[in-house]
Amino acid sequence: MTHVQISHGGGGQEMGQFIRQLFFSRFGNEILSRDEDAASLSISGPIAMTTDSFTVSPLFFPGGNIGSLAIAGTCNDLAMAAAKPTYLSCGFMIEEGLALSELTEIVDTMAKELSRIGAQIVCGDTKVVPKGSVDKVFINTTGIGAILREGVSAHHLQAGDCILVSRDIGCHGACVLAQRESMALETQIESDCDLLWPAVDALLHADIEIHAMRDATRGGLSAVLNEWCQTSQVQLVIDEQSVPVTDAVRGLCELFGFEPYDLANEGTFVLAVPAKDSDTALAALRQHHPNAACIGTVQAGTPARPILCNPWGSRRYLDFPAGELLPRIC
16 A cells, blocks of 8 residues: 555454554554553653644655654653653544555654654554644654653742753744745755754753753744743844854845844754853853854843843844744744
């Protein structure tokens, strides 16, 4: 068979063969292979748990696909709590008629990403629905991991902290936008979709005192900075010139009237560290991406909003993104 059929979700022989040949052969591990109704897990100490669903359109884009998003999205949320991604569940909602070659590529990508950090899918679910009920495939992933450093929280920003970003911003949103508009750009924009645990692990091993971390997904950098201001009741003074943005992303934003601060990212995070640790943290981040930068500082003051300072001396508030710039972004 070359396409998914309704019988693949019917609970019978076809479904069993479908799950074993496609999913078990790629995600197989001792826990999953037991094929129980619930996975029996072993984990010690405090844990973090998160869940997310992925409906991106198009399914495939430069730098990734819905499968890499599903793994990175959930594992990155765990990493932002200083938790090592360990176990994931995975649910597929598949439209009848989806090409098996596309689904196989998505699953292969997921298995490859999991292997990079030693995480495992230990339970899952597959539903096949009639044509038109979903758009090709939706994926839900839930993850848990052991917290290796407690106290990392949006509530813990302190006056004097430095605000760092792990790489240039806006690549995922700009990439998906360019694909939807079928734009032939001089420089192709690739999504930043990537696992953040290796960079976080480097920070932990460098013994950085991390006050807060957040991956800048929907809402981009703007949303993260505003949320932090409101949660910790501080002001963030951001140097506009220090925020890393590629020329290709900036150019696309100018064409559509967007700001790069508002565009989604899928492999970029923001962190707050004491000034004494800023240089060490930057060095650790730059082992993974050379564009990591210190973009501002935390200060006491009201209103609790981020302030964007440009090279000419003017200052303005950086607001939450308004409306839905790009639906179905992840």
